[in-house]
Amino acid sequence: MSGLRLGYLGPEGSFSHEACRRWAERAGVNGARLVALPSLDRLFEAASRGEVDQIVCPLENSLEGSVAAAVDLWLHQSALFQVGELVLPVEHVLAARPGVALRELQAVLSHPHALAQCRRTLRHLVPWAELRGVSSTAEAARQVAAGQAPWAAVASREAAARYGLAVLHAPVQDGQQNATRFAALGWQLPAPTGRDRTSLVVGSLEDRPGLLRDLLSEFAQRQLNLTRIESRPSREGLGRYLFLIDLEGHVQEPAVRDALRGVRRWVGYLRLLGSYPRWDNGGPASGPRP
Numbered sequence: 268m269s270g271l272r273l274g275y276l277g278p279e280g281s282f283s284h285e286a287c288r289r290w291a292e293r294a295g296v297n298g299a300r301l302v303a304l305p306s307l308d309r310l311f312e313a314a315s316r317g318e319v320d321q322i323v324c325p326l327e328n329s330l331e332g333s334v335a336a337a338v339d340l341w342l343h344q345s346a347l348f349q350v351g352e353l354v355l356p357v358e359h360v361l362a363a364r365p366g367v368a369l370r371e372l373q374a375v376l377s378h379p380h381a382l383a384q385c386r387r388t389l390r391h392l393v394p395w396a397e398l399r400g401v402s403s404t405a406e407a408a409r410q411v412a413a414g415q416a417p418w419a420a421v422a423s424r425e426a427a428a429r430y431g432l433a434v435l436h437a438p439v440q441d442g443q444q445n446a447t448r449f450a451a452l453g454w455q456l457p458a459p460t461g462r463d464r465t466s467l468v469v470g471s472l473e474d475r476p477g478l479l480r481d482l483l484s485e486f487a488q489r490q491l492n493l494t495r496i497e498s499r500p501s502r503e504g505l506g507r508y509l510f511l512i513d514l515e516g517h518v519q520e521p522a523v524r525d526a527l528r529g530v531r532r533w534v535g536y537l538r539l540l541g542s543y544p545r546w547d548n549g550g551p552a553s554g555p556r557p
Contacts, residue, residue: 270298274310274319277303280426281405286355286449287323293353306402311340314347314452321350321453328357328447330384330440333497341452341540342468342499342509349466349541351451358445359385359404360437361392362427363411363419369435372396376407377421385421385439392436393419408432448546456518456542463517464494464545467527470501470509470536478533479510485529486514489522511540518542 275287284303291299302319304310313319324341325334341347359381363372372393375382379400382389389398396419401407407420412430419435420426427434438445457463471478486493495513516523518539531537 270300271321272300272302272319274302274304274313274322276307276310276324276403277305278403278405278409279303280408280423280429281403282355282357282423282447283323283325283403283449284405285423285425286325286353286447289355290323290351290353290449290451305406307336307340311345311347315345321451322347323353323449323451325380325447326352326450328380328384328445330442330445331380333499334380334447335499338499338511341450342511343502345452347452348454348456348539349450349543350453350455350457351543352464352546353449353451354446354546355449356446357384357440358424358438359421359440360424360427361385361389361419361435361439362408362422362432363417363435365431365433367417367419367433367435369393371417372419373416374399374418375421376401376410376418378403378407381407381421384445385441387441388436388439389421392439405429450541451543452541457544459517459519459542460544462545462547463515463542464513465516465518465523465542466511466513466540467530468509468511468536468538468540469530469534470507471534481533482510482512482530485526485533488529489526491516491522491526509536515545 276283324337327333374397376399404422405426408422408426408430411418411420492515497511498508501507
């Protein structure tokens with residue numbers, strides 16, 4: 268497939284950029300056009316306006332959990348389906364303009380989620396430095412390179428090299444096993460591959476004891492393996508939540524269809540977020556579709 272426009276959180280050199288490249292390569296998309304967007308809001312907006320065919324965005328990190336801003340944009344402002352996933356190992360480095368020493372740093376810039384992944388290490392290395400959130404790790408590197416102040420960026424090695432920064436310390440994340448799961452979001456559900464995952468979000472009209480047990484029993488009765496359950500605010504008042512559920516299997520499989528019918532009995536809202544090939548070391552089972 269050629270000519271596919273894939274949006275990602277830019278600028279070039281971000282982890283989202285690398286994830287987007289890997290998604291296109293592993294899915295066998297020839298000649299894909301990678302489109303950098305300046306913020307997560309613009310990323311989803313570009314898909315809604317038809318400026319890109321698919322977007323690749325971060326969903327969760329092994330150290331800090333969900334990327335709440337991306338998840339909430341998807342749930343509340345987008346009708347996109349998840350069509351694939353990719354797990355990217357993440358190593359953060361602390362980088363500054365050549366000649367700037369660690370002891371001189373006044374501020375450290377990065378995406379807030381990246382700063383959170385490095386919180387303990389940065390507190391040890393530069394406890395005096397101000398931590399400043401920007402739109403992406405690569406944008407942090409770009410701003411540090413363009414400025415004159417003794418600042419540093421938490422970014423990838425690629426971003427540091429791309430923007431001419433020197434690495435002061437690496438790695439700076441708080442755990443060695445750091446990885447981020449990215450979602451490819453588009454408009455058409457992929458066909459079943461035999462190793463798929465289905466994602467959905469549900470909300471209840473009532474708050475009662477045993478509701479979550481009843482929901483989970485629909486999957487247990489059909490021997491469906493749940494791989495994630497997460498709650499997010501429904502934005503309809505304190506104490507009201509949406510539940511994101513990931514399970515193994517494709518929505519076209521009878522057991523999964525039956526489970527979703529069962530779940531509908533207990534909830535006031537159910538939305539299918541996607542059925543797509545699970546990621547493993549061999550990559551996705553099939554490529555993306557526009």
